[in-house]
Amino acid sequence: MSDLLQGVALISGAGSGIGQATSLAFVRHGITQLALLDIDPAGMAATRKLIFELNNQVEVLELEADLSNDKAIVDAIQAVVNRFGQIDIAVNNVGIGGSMCATSEMSVDDYRKVVDIDLVGLWVAQREEIRQMLRQDPRGPCPEIRSRGVIVNLSSTYGHVAPSATTPVPPYVACKHGVLGMTKVDANSYAKDGIRINAICPGFVNTPALKAAVQEEGVMRDELKKVPMGRFAEPSEIAEAISFLVSPMSSYMSGASLIWFYKPMTSNIKLIAAREPGFDDTYDVVVVGSGAAGLTAAFTAAFGTNNRVLVAEKTGYYGGTTAFSGGGLWVPGNPKMSELGIVDSRERIQTYLQEILGPSYQEDLISAFLDSAPTMVAWMEENSAVRFVGTLAPDYHMDRKGSEYGRTIMTKSYDGRGLGPLIKQVRYPLQGMCAFGSMQTDLSELNTWKRPLANWRNFSFCAKSLARYASDLVRYGKGTALFNGNALVGRLLESVKREGVDLWSDATALEPIGGNGQVDGLVIQKNHTNIRVRARKAVLLASGGFSRSVEWSRKYLPNADWSAGCRGNQGDGLRIGIALGGSLPPRNEDNALWSPISQLIPKRGPVRNFPHLALDRSKPGCIIVDGDGQRFANESAPYQPFGRNTHAAGVRKEYLVGDRTFLRRYGMGMALPAPYAIGHLLRKNYLLQAQTVPELAQRIGMAPAKLASTVDRFNQFARAGRDDDFHRGESIYDQSYGDPHVKPNPCLAPLEKPPFYALPLYPGNVSTLYGLRTNHNAQVLNSDGNPVRGLYALGADQNSIMKGLYPGGGSTLGPGMVFSYRAGLHLSGRL
Structure with a gap:
């Protein structure tokens, strides 16, 4: 025990956590008249029991009050004065976190519930405490540092910074910023009257609620990994800091905020550099x-x-x-x-x-x-x-x-x-990597999207995804599921x-x-x-x-x-x-990182380029030919060697050619697989269509006989499962991007079901490497x-x-x- 603190102390939120720890710290430091304020009478009873274990001579007043009720706060503070005659120390430990919800999805009622307690409730308490302290005579060891009272408000590190976007608590953060504002304003206004007001801003503290959260996978466990000490602060450590702020040792501090960062402060708050000449x-x-x-x-x-x-x-x-x-x-x-x-x-x-x-x-x-x-x-x-x-x-x-x-x-x-x-x-x-403008999906779900009505699981998945996408468009103007x-x-x-x-x-x-x-x-x-x-x-x-x-x-x-x-x-x-x-x-x-490129030329706006890295050209049922209708490389090869082979062959324009089965199963560039529409791409000549291979060659502008001969030769290879010209589908890489359901070669299938399609390609790049x-x-x-x-x-x-x-x-x-x-x-x- 010590005699660091004297007088009457009022602590709100005293039934657990920081409030309870502060009550015990005050008793250890000499407080013998203590008012506890909380909405939980059982919690206050537990705090009283711990106090009496330290000093059974302490006068304890327990006040049950809902801190969202203005009148209840006023009545509680008046009850303290009626019992003890004055209030020398007040600790406003007021606050609820509210639901973890982004602003766009939060109701006004949910937001107001937090504000009513965390900001308005604390302000009402501070107002009544100031009014009472103004009525009191200054006390102290000498005239220079006499005080009518000391107030400490509980803010948070989130009163200085915002949490990560994965843990949105908008009203809580706004209120804790507001607590700092009211602390500073009233500290300036009443310092001359001998009333000191400061704030303390803890990060995560090892309260019972937090201990439960840490046991679960999620943000608390991730946050704990960042703490240099390997633990969060204990309530008793915050309580000692509060004891310092209400003691004579801080007699010249007012309008200050002690920040207790659980990781290096500079990782969230950067020093603002002075402008250099x-x-x-x-x-x-x-x-x-x-x-x-x-x-x-x-x-x-x-x-x-x-x-x-x-x-x-x-x-x-x-x-x-x-x-x-x-x-x-x-x-x-x-x-x-x-x-x-x-x-x-x-x-x-x-x-x-x-x-x-x-x-x-x-x-x-x-x-x-x-x-x-x-x-x-x-x-x-x-x-x-x-x-x-x-x-x-x-x-x-x-x-x-x-x-x-x-x-x-x-x-x-x-x-x-x-x-x-x-x-x-x-x-x-x-475009081609998403649907409907900005709706993305995982590659593992492509088959689900190709067959949305195949079963209940597919239908449910697609329906939920579309519903979310529609909601995203209204709220954000684009899809928010990112892959x-x-x-x-x-x-x-x-x-x-x-x-x-x-x-x-x-x-x-x-x-x-x-x-x-x-x-x-x-x-x-x-x-x-x-x-x-x-x-x-x-x-x-x-x-x-x-x-x-x-x-x-x-x-x-x-x-x-x-x-x-x-x-x-x-x-x-x-x-x-x-x-x-x-x-x-x-x-x-x-x-450069090479890739065949297809181009969509819209009526307005810039040309859209699409890289054909692997997803279509590696699949069975297609070939790539040059301007003469001849194959010149293994279509399923990795993009870098494929690009090198393209340049070595002197090809300046090439064509990805496939049949109806190929397009509907795998898509061709920006043309998504069935059931997605391709009419707009046909109208813009991004994709060319014909009922026969010779007709397709005519649309491309090459000799029909040459393309037909190339397709016939490839179809023979595909039926045999062996590409004698370029060994397509023989390497592990080729096979990994083919279709495992196609046998014996996952990269080979004949082109035989009309209509036939051709997609013009150019030997381009995805990125430079020099x-x-x-x-x-x-x-x-x-x-x-x-x-x-x-x-x-x-x-x-x-x-x-x-x-x-x-x-x-x-x-x-x-x-x-x-x-x-x-x-x-x-x-x-x-x-």
Whole structure:
């Protein structure tokens, strides 16, 4: 026991948790007249029992009151005065959390219920306490620090910041911000009268309710992983802080708030840097581009640091080419492999990469990639909203030594409603990868969508999905169930917003600021205004490469006209890097990620490009021919070797040809499988149709006899199950993307059921792979091989560590995120 505290104390919410712990702490520190206020009489009785175990001479007044009832609060405080004559210390521990529900889905009644208790109830209590304290004579050891009373209000860390989008509690957050506001206003107003008012803002505290929540899978368990001490605060620890605020030791504190962050405070609240001379704004880290590489780097640079981070996205949508992708990452040795019973080893991975890359194998870059790849996956899952799923996908060259299954991982689907209004700025997936404009689905559910009336399960699934999509359109203007690359972007956006990263859309990096071997910042154009932005630690270039720049593409690619990359991929990162002294390496084996491209030319708006990576051309019942009607390659081959074969054959235009069965089962590009309509695509000549193969050849503009001969020859191969010309369907990769229900070869079926269809294709790319030369930490290197200080290149702005070769699915996103992770750690001094 001590005599730190004296006088009459009133504690609301005293029946459990922080209120109960504060009651006990006050008794230990000398309080002998104590009023308990709570709606739960049993809880107050339990608190009284614990008090008497400490000191049975304490006078305890128990007051049952509903804190949403103004009159009940007024009457309770008057009862304290009637019993003890005054109130020297008041602790307003008032608050309910309310339902975890986004604003768009919350009723006014639910919102008002929280406000009535957490804000209005607390304000009424504070008002009555102030009125009583103004009637009291100042007391204290000397005239200078005499006090009429002290009030402490319970706010929350959510009074300073917002929770993650996955745990929306809008009224609670608004009220806790409001508690801080009323604390500061009244502290200023009544300080001269000798009334001190402060607030305390705990994070998660180990109350009985929280203990129950931690036992369940979900947000509490995820939050607990982030706590440096490995535990949440105990109520007694918060109680001691309250004891300090009401004691003479804090006699000069008023209008203050003690913040109890359960993880490093700087991970959510960034220090606002003073504007430096010659600059309009100042950040520690500026990231150019918002694909997976840029967002991963931004998150890594921000997490657990006081770095102020900006992401500048050139277009109006976040996600870059990642949003168009399948969202897969090639991460050899990833932790998901062991969950699937697959054992990988560093030696086998290196052997495989040496087999694939040959003389292009660069030891320092590959070693850095292999060092950090598994760690990146585990670290992102532990600290961010990103979640991965293991697969049994094979490497692309399973005939090579060291090849393995499971090195490609996918991103878990994501509920985009957690992003709130930001969901509207997630880049749309490609047409053909979604239905009805923006309705996405998991690839595993494609067969369900093809046969919605086949059974009750299919019908129920499709009906529920359509109902949700209709609701999403009304609320958000687009679908919010995100899959594949969109899911990865959504999860990364939630992660960076949680860490306080600033996002600028329609923000073009015009030119660098710096020289003498270092970067100092960037000139960024936003809202038609040039803004000089200081980057105190680093500029990270992740602008998406140059796939949509005609100038750069003509210089470094065989075809400059066709790309499925984002229109913002104009080579900004390379231009800025070279201007600062960065260098380009010798040309790669391939300077881009190749793919056949189909084009839809609408009456209005830009041309829509669609990459035919695997989903249609790998299936049985189709062929790809050149302008003479001849096959020239294995249609089911991985996209990179298929593109290389296309260029080697000198093909500038090709055609995906299939019959009615093929189109209805598998679709052709933007033409979705049955039962979805294709009439609009036929009218726009995206897809050509004819009743016979010779008629189809005439529509294409080639010799009918040649195409008919090619189809006849292929049909013979298909019936035999063996492609003597190009060995289609013989490799494990081919078979993995074929149709397992088709025997004996899952990639071969004859084209024989009219009508027949042709889809014009062009030898294009999905992304460039030729970029700035970097070291093992993604630092941009000058022509002498020395780093340009503070400058990093990531994703497609970094030259491919595979030199344009492709060991497995996700060989751009995988290294892109790994080196972004390394860059974020390195610039923060953590690597």
